[in-house]
Amino acid sequence: MSKLIIRKSNTLILCILFSFIPNCASQNNLKESHADPSSVISSLEKINIGGTDQWILSRGNDIKKPVLLIVHGGPGAASIGFARYFYNELEKHFIVVNWDQRGSGKSFSFFMPEVTPETYVSDTVEVILFLKKKFNTKKVFLMGHSWGGYIGAIVAHRHPEHLLAYIGIGAVVHGEQSARISYEFILNQARKDPALASQANDLTLTSYLENRRKWLNKFGVGMFHGNHRNDEDEFLRGVMFDSPDYSLMNMVTYLPGIWKTSSRIRPFFFKMDLFKEAPEIKVPVYFFSGRFDYYNPGEILEQYVSVLKSPKKSIHWFECCAHAPHFETPDDFAAKLISAIDSK
Structure with a gap:
């Protein structure tokens, strides 16, 4: 651990003072195979997106696998x-591309417009267009x-021509409904708990959202339902600390990136409405949701999928998870x- 601290401290000093590996990828072969060292890709690079420098990490056991772009939460x-x-x-099945969106993680900026x-x-x-060119693939x-x-x-609704499929995990479907349903749930649960009943009497929707x-973590209906519901911050900090892709500076600015980005997007939250903004997606759609997710309750997702126009659509439930089944049970x-x- 001390060696890691020294390495990350040195990186921070360099940041204060002042690989791209070209590969090709074909499209659809999801059958697992043993990794061939000559086919493995691990590429961390800074690219210009929308006039700002942003970072992506591309990793996979086989450059012939399809590309999977992950759009992280937050904001x-x-x-x-x-x-x-x-x-x-x-x-093992994809070239997995993690992208730190503008203003967050490695893409953090003190001068975010x-x-x-x-x-x-x-x-x-x-x-997506960058990845299609980088990996010489028609769709991702x-x-x-x-x-x-x-x-x-929304991207899948507007630009299905670029995609093989859209995959949603705990997706925000309707911001206002999500907030109100989760608020009512927490209010009811808190009233049943003698230690929280007095707080529940004063809990308004505004104070709940703040x-x-x-509140969600108290009842295991936030990010995690199981092992890390009570130590979410410590657990995720440990994961980031062990990552060779994050410097100490990236860790120092991680939370400010969330605060700054979220404060810019918060005024739009109650206006988010996929019923209106993405009523049709012309590629297969797969939703994954934890039964205990009250960031974005499953009942809203079920309503949306029932009216969504798509050639193929499905919801896959995780009975022991909350908002992040891909973190809670990754395998x-x-x-x-x-x-x-x-x-x-």
Whole structure:
């Protein structure tokens, strides 16, 4: 651990003072194979997207596998620092691309301009076009988590020509409904707990939203339902700390990246509505949701999928998970994703 601290401290000093590996990829072959060292890709690079420098990490056991672009949640909860921990199984089947969106993670900037959800939709399309050229492929898989699921669905609605499929994990379907349903759930649960009943009497929707993460984690319906519901921050910090892709500076600016990005997007949250913004997606759609997810309750997702126009659509449930089944049970998630894509 001390060697890691020294390495990351040296990186920070370099940051204060002041690989791209070209490969080709073909399209659809999801059957697992043993990694050939000559086919493995691990490429961390800075690219210009929407006029700003942003970072992507591309990793996979076989450059002939299809590309899977992950649009992380938050807003601002960048994913490159988690990639090597959570996506090892997926890397056997895809070239997995983690992208730290503008203003977050390795893409953090102290001088972030004003942004709207449309900014991130445009950025996502640019990243997809970059990956199509980089890997010489006609289409990619697009996977979005939470906020990223909302952005991904809009991209899939507008630009299906670039995609093999859209995959949503705990996606924001309707911001206002999500907030109100989760608020009512927490209010009811808190009233049943003698230690929290007095707090529940004073809990308004506004005060709940100001501390939403704290309240959801109390009842295991936030990011995690199982092992890490009570130590989410410590666990995720440890994962990032062990990542060779994040410097100490990246870790120092990680939370400010979330705060700054989220504050810019918060005024748009109640306006997010996939019923109106993505009523049709002309590629296969696969949703994955934890039964205990009250960031984005499953009942709203079921309503959306029932009216969504798509050539193929499905919801896959994780009975022991909350908002992040791909983090809570990564191997099970990978198996279900591959099975869903391979099913006729």
